[in-house]
Amino acid sequence: MRSVHTAILEAILGYRPAPKSLLDIGCGDGVFTRTIAATLPQTAITAVDVKQSKRFVGAKNITFKTGSAEALPVDSDAYDLVTASLTLHHWTNQPQAITEVFRVLKPGGLFIIGDPLLENWLINRFWGWLVQTLDGGRFASAQTLQTWAQDAGLDQVEINLIPRTMKSLYLVTARKPA
Ligand SMILES: C[S@@+](CC[C@H](N)C(=O)[O-])C[C@H]1O[C@@H](n2cnc3c(N)ncnc32)[C@H](O)[C@@H]1O
Secondary structure, eight states, rough: OHHHHHHHHHHHHHSSSSSSSEEEEETSSSSSHHHHHHOOSSSEEEEEEEEEEETTTOOTEEEEEEOOOTSSSSSOOOEEEEEEOOOGGGSSHHHHHHHHHHHHHHEEEEEEEEEEEOSHHHHHHHHHHHHHHOOSOOOOHHHHHHHHHHHOOOEEEEEEEEETTTTTTTEEEOOOHH
């Protein structure tokens, strides 16, 4: 498993009480979603992506829905946890999507992001530029992401560099006030 996935999984496991529901946005082929599903077999998981990958394989506790982060095809106040792994930089309207995440989280719920951020120091700038060029999308800065989260109504925003990720991937958590 990649370091970013390990970091997200640790944040998921740190959530108390055990989550009843989890939304994974931008699930792609669902490999990481299945890891979450196997780790939390009692949790009802919704996996969302703009298109269903041909390689997507579900699990008993995963429901797939087609839809975008900017208009999530799910109910309000429905999820203890929302995860976004390696997808935020692909979203076309990141602030709007974060407002959507706020809508679908239960009060007290946690938003967990693992994504590249562009920070103003040399190695990060170099890898950020390279990866953004190869992968496409737009990398936010930590400050911008914090502002989007707070403007959406989330608080307790924490942003930490994930070790062993070429100094470019960050774990971001933010909570919907209870
Ligand atoms: C690099 S894959 C990440 C897959 C998986 N989450 C992981 O960590 O391995 C990025 C995914 O984000 C999806 N995506 C891109 N824009 C999106 C959007 N606006 N809303 C939801 N998903 C989106 C893509 O279709 C793609 O499947």
